Amino acid sequence: MSDKKDLREQKAQDKLNKIKEKQAQKEAKKETKKNKKEEFTKLYNEFEGHDGTQEGKIKAAKNKRVKKEKEKIDYKLALKEAPVKFLKEVNKIQWSSRKNLGTKFLWVIIFIAIFGVFFFCVDLAFQNLFELIRII
Template sequence: MSDKNNLKEQKAQEKLKKIQQKKARKEDKKKIKLQKKEEFTKLYNEFEGHDGTQEGKIKAAKTKKVKKVKDKIDYKLALKEAPIKFLKEVNKIQWSSRKNLGTKFLWVIIFIAIFGVFFFFIDWGFQSLFELIKII
């Protein structure tokens, strides 16, 4: 009995930790967003627009904004990790069952036959029409 209670308590604690981590991530995102907004408002307030209009001021502040410098890619590490990432992605694929593939194959064959017969009769009709009006 105590083992079950301990397991339940551990699971409850793990859930609480996950919830707290999610909240922390959300707060971090909010802080980053606020920082970006403050940077933009600071640039906006410092800058005088070209034509004196509100839109001109906003455009000029956006163009003046400095972009982040991209980190360099470690190609050796990327080449080592590529097969592992590939296998993980392949394992995520849900393959169809043999029965499901068989039914889909039959439907495709049936529709090919139906459209083949349909276009045969269309072709035959046009051929006989052209022979009637003596085009062919």
């Protein structure tokens, strides 16, 4: 009985930890958004090289904002790691069983036959219709 109670308490604690973690992530996102907004307003207020309009000031502040530099790619390392990554991805694939493939193949053959008969009948109907109208 105490094992079940301990298990329930553990699950409840796990849920509580997940909720706290999500809240912390939300707070971090809000903080970064707030910091970006503050940085922009600071640039906006300090910047004077604009055409005098509100839109011009905003555009100038956006253009002045410093962009992060992209990390350089080490192509030699990437070429060495490519086969390993490829094999890892191939191993993740879940291949269908022989029975499953057989049933799918059978369904495809059945639908091909059904559509073949359907289009044959439609073609025959149009052919008779055109002969009746004397187009053909």
